[in-house]
């Protein structure tokens with residue numbers, strides 16, 4: 527009886543792992559297409575012109591060498607980048623003259639990606655012994671906090687937004703690169 531139970535559990539575990547692997551491959555392709563949609567939308571936010579400030583938001587070291595990231599960390603980093611991006615595009619961009627419809631679509635697309643990642647994120651964070659401090663996420667948060675700080679300091683000016691938009695656009699290409707780490 528016990529043996530049978532163990533066998534069943536082993537089978538179940540096996541099945542779950544397979545399901546998860548498939549899940550990651552599917553996830554990767556979904557995120558990839560959603561990401562390029564986001565980049566296209568961001569490029570359409572070009573109603574006004576302003577020279578981009580040369581700002582260094584100090585990219586976290588851990589992120590600069592993504593090849594050292596574990597798959598789990600990559601998932602958490604991607605999720606956090608999306609969450610922070612959404613937060614930024616909920617801020618006051620009245621000075622930019624951006625098309626609201628485009629921004630709304632961008633937010634919806636980012637949100638969609640977050641929804642797709644949610645199960646994977648829960649799975650990781652609900653593990654025993656999980657702590658955020660052991661992940662690169664706190665560094666990612668600080669990086670985005672510097673971006674927000676900059677926007678605030680510049681009173682959400684058109685030029686500040688141009689700089690931030692360019693930075694976020696580069697982040698999306700970076701994010702696309704991170705997706706390669708969601709392999710099995």
Ligand SMILES: *[C@@H]1O[C@H](CO)[C@@H](O)[C@H](O)[C@H]1NC(C)=O
Pocket residue numbers: 569570571572573574
């Ligand atoms: C903004 O970009 C879109 C798509 O690339 C283009 O069709 C449009 O003419 C551009 N708008 C301005 C003001 O340059």
Ligand SMILES: *[C@@H]1O[C@H](CO)[C@@H](O)[C@H](O)[C@H]1NC(C)=O
Pocket residue numbers: 625626627628
């Ligand atoms: C905003 O973008 C949408 C979708 O591309 C377009 O239909 C609409 O005309 C634009 N609005 C303005 C004010 O340019």
Ligand SMILES: *[C@@H]1O[C@H](CO)[C@@H](O)[C@H](O)[C@H]1NC(C)=O
Pocket residue numbers: 654655
């Ligand atoms: C959790 O941490 C404790 C104490 O550090 C350790 O004994 C245990 O093996 C860890 N469990 C897992 C699943 O890593």
Ligand SMILES: *[C@@H]1O[C@H](CO)[C@@H](O)[C@H](O)[C@H]1NC(C)=O
Pocket residue numbers: 585586589590607666669693696697698699700
């Ligand atoms: C944002 O984009 C830059 C430029 O590609 C990249 O180096 C950086 O790592 C990105 N930021 C984060 C938090 O990943």
